Every structure is written in C-alpha cells, then in structure tokens.
Amino acid sequence: MRVRQVRRGRLVLDVRDEGPVDGGTVLLLHGFPQDGSCWDEVVPALQGEGLRTLAPDQRGYSPGARPPERAAYRLEFLVADAVAVLDAAGVGRAHVVGHDWGGGVAWALAAEHPDRVASLTAVSTPHPRALAGALLSPDQAARLWYMGAFQLPRLPEAVLVRRLPSLLAASGLPDPWVERYTLRMREPGAVRGALNWYRALPLSRLRPGDVTVPTTYLWGAGDPALRRTAARRTGRHVDAPYRFVELSAGHWLPETEPEEVATAVLDVAAVPGG
Structure with a gap:
C-alpha cells in the first residue's frame, strides 16, 4: 500500500493509494467516525478489475489535519480537500x-x-436536498436528533469518549470495526475534529444542487438514521442515468456489504474508458 500525504496549507491528509496508476481511479470517501480503512474489504475487488483506489483519511481524521476550529470544516473546504x-x-x-x-x-x-x-456512488447518504425535504417528517427528524446535540460545546466529546463503543455496536457495526474506530477517536484531537463536521453545518456556504453525472445510490432498508423518504426523493436531484439499489442491510454498508458496494462501483467503473 502506498500512503500519499497531501498538503492543504498547514494541513496534511493521509491517503491510501493502491492499485495500478495507468487505469481508471476510484476516490473513496469515508464518514463518521470511520477512516479510509472502512473500504478495506471493498478495495480488492476494485483493484482486481484494474482500478486504482484513493482512500483518504479526511480532515479531522488524519493526524496532521485536525484543526480545532469548527469553521475549518465547512463543506466547501471538505470538497476542496477531495x-x-x-x-x-x-x-x-x-x-x-x-x-x-x-x-x-x-x-x-x-x-x-x-x-x-x-460517476458517483452514494452509499447510505441521500442527496442533501432530499434529506432536507425529508426532515419535515417527524420520524426522520427524530432519528437525526444527535446532529443538534453535537452542536453543543465540549459535552459531546466527553460523552463520545465514554459511550462510542456501545453506540456503534447498537447501530449494527461489527465488533472489529467498533474497536478500530474507537481507538482512532481516542487519538489527540480526533473526536473534536470528527464532531466539527456537524458543527460546521450552519456555517457552510455550499448548497449542492442537482447532479449531472451517472449516479448509483445504495441504501440499507434497516438504516436506523436515514429513512425511506429521503432515499426515495434522491432520484429527483439527479439529471443523468440513475440507479437506486435497496439492500436488506443497515447503515454500515462498506463494512457489512462490501461485495454489493464493489459491484455497484464496478458496474459503472470497469468499462472501457471508465
């Protein structure tokens, strides 16, 4: 595995860079509280088809890229990192x-x-505007209560350091991954950096519009946080070939359903010119 370090001003992002450099490339972006290793069981299938994979530990997760201020995590900066x-x-x-x-x-x-x-393969996450519309549903709004709680200073850090393992296990994440992500969140500045993604939401100036590239959306019907209303509305925001794949699974699809994730990517990536 090649570990590339990408400088963004004073920040340094760690990137897992694997596979041939002369073929198509797949950029793999993890979520909370994961890191680039969440794709470890997806990557071999992609590389087996001759694809290069780039899996960064994103801002807040790379040890050299954990600015303490929440404004540093505005969506426009996260996109610029990618x-x-x-x-x-x-x-x-x-x-x-x-x-x-x-x-x-x-x-x-x-x-x-x-x-x-x-091409775009969205895993679990609906289009932001579809999610915003779905928040009018009391059920969807209630399931994302923690996003508001994370806006509080200091208290969420203290709670997560203590309760993260049980919360992740209760959400359906297998034990080996619970242990891995919990250890990462105990590194200096890691919990604050991860929470700042949520805290920067009110500050972000970027409001993504409709997508015009071929898109696949994978959603687990048992996802405890992201429900069907937003999933079904997502296709309205794609003005390009679009495929919605519903799986009998939960939220942690890269870890629990790596074959399905890899297949969805390969359906669009492992073609001539892909």
Whole structure:
C-alpha cells in the first residue's frame, strides 16, 4: 500500500493509494467516525478489475489535519480537500464513492465539479436536498436528533469518549470495526475534529444542487438514521442515468456489504474508458 500525504496549507491528509496508476481511479470517501480503512474489504475487488483506489483519511481524521476550529470544516473546504487528493495523484476524473458524511462530500463534489467526477456512488447518504425535504417528517427528524446535540460545546466529546463503543455496536457495526474506530477517536484531537463536521453545518456556504453525472445510490432498508423518504426523493436531484439499489442491510454498508458496494462501483467503473 502506498500512503500519499497531501498538503492543504498547514494541513496534511493521509491517503491510501493502491492499485495500478495507468487505469481508471476510484476516490473513496469515508464518514463518521470511520477512516479510509472502512473500504478495506471493498478495495480488492476494485483493484482486481484494474482500478486504482484513493482512500483518504479526511480532515479531522488524519493526524496532521485536525484543526480545532469548527469553521475549518465547512463543506466547501471538505470538497476542496477531495479535489486536492485528485490533483496530488495526477487524476483528472475519478469514480467517486462516499459513505455517510463522505457521501455528503461526494454529492457536493459531483454537483460542483462534474468535470472531475466520472460517476458517483452514494452509499447510505441521500442527496442533501432530499434529506432536507425529508426532515419535515417527524420520524426522520427524530432519528437525526444527535446532529443538534453535537452542536453543543465540549459535552459531546466527553460523552463520545465514554459511550462510542456501545453506540456503534447498537447501530449494527461489527465488533472489529467498533474497536478500530474507537481507538482512532481516542487519538489527540480526533473526536473534536470528527464532531466539527456537524458543527460546521450552519456555517457552510455550499448548497449542492442537482447532479449531472451517472449516479448509483445504495441504501440499507434497516438504516436506523436515514429513512425511506429521503432515499426515495434522491432520484429527483439527479439529471443523468440513475440507479437506486435497496439492500436488506443497515447503515454500515462498506463494512457489512462490501461485495454489493464493489459491484455497484464496478458496474459503472470497469468499462472501457471508465
């Protein structure tokens, strides 16, 4: 595995760079509280078809990129990080895959920079406007209560350090991954950096519009946080070939359903010119 370090001013992002450099490229964006390793069981299938994979530990997760101020995590900066990863790797266009918060970045990247995105595979995360509309539903709003709670200073850090393992296990994440992500969140500045993604939401100036690149959306019917209303509305925000794949699974699709995730990516990426 090649570990590339991508500089963004004073920040340094760690990127897992694997596979041949002369084929198509897949950019893999993780969510909360994961890191680039969440794709470890997806990557071999992609590389087996001759694809290069770039899996960054994103801002707040790379040890060298954990600014303490919440304004540093505005969506426009997160999208710029993704573009910088592509630039540093010498990649003009990539197949972009994002899970959870990484899915939010992936939707925004595809909307704002369609010239850099050959295809989009959103995993679990609906289009931001579809989710915003679904929040009018009391059920969906109630399931995302924690996003408001995370806006509080200091208290969420204290709670997560103590309760993160039980919360992740209760959400359906298998034990080995619970242990891995919990250890990462105990690193200096890691919990604050991860929470700042949520805290920066009111500050972000970027409001992603409709997507014009081929898009696949994978959603687990048992996802405890992201429900069917937003999933069904997502297709309204894609003005390009679109496929919705519903799985009998929960939220943690890269870890629990890696074959389905890889197949969805390969359906659009492992083609001539992909």
